[in-house]
């Protein structure tokens with residue numbers, strides 16, 4: 001990284017690092033189409049002490065149009081960033097065209113498991129770099145400062161990960177890890193996440209996440225990943241709020257970029 005970029009990306013943490021454990025709530029699939037739900041989610045979380053979130057914004061969600069065309073959406077993101085929320089890049093289109101040569105395993109992972117949203121699962125380095133740098137520059141041109149890149153459905157191929165690093169993205173996350181792309185450090189930290197596509201998945205998700213929550217409560221970083229459709233299912237949204245309520249006072253709500261910055265300070269990187 002050259003000097004200018006290094007200065008621009010120098011992490012800034014407002015408070016000296018404290019010994020308390022952290023909670024990161026990430027809001028996925030933020031786009032003009034999901035703005036209203038995301039806004040409600042942010043307000044309800046704030047009322048329960050989670051005042052900052054990592055917002056995973058998709059530049060052109062399902063080819064519905066580039067987010068920059070919506071001036072009100074852009075200024076909303078700028079206000080949120082000014083309030084301490086983080087804007088991260090979350091894919092580009094958030095959908096993956098089907099390839100004729102897919103193995104059965106690929107089909108399972110990309111269609112059944114993720115509903116064709118694994119956009120960065122097998123992109124070439126060049127195409128991944130093009131999409132990530134285009135997204136990054138669009139955000140920056142509108143006064144936003146994205147430092148993280150999270151692939152849709154956390155499916156990030158090796159080539160795409162290299163591209164994210166070369167596009168000066170500071171970190172990425174996966175289902176089970178958070179990775180500092182600058183230092184290469186990988187932190188084990190599984191996220192809670194729901195599958196809401198049908199009744200049995202919703203029921204199973206709640207049981208699974210309740211068990212995972214008990215297990216993850218002892219970990220220094222607890223991650224909760226929220227998708228817009230979670231908010232429409234009251235039992236699921238209620239469980240998420242219960243988790244947040246249980247954690248309030250025990251953990252500091254932070255963003256991925258600040259959490260990564262804190263780890264770097266601790267290690268003197």
Ligand SMILES: [Zn+2]
Pocket residue numbers: 028029090094152153
């Ligand atoms: Zn997503």
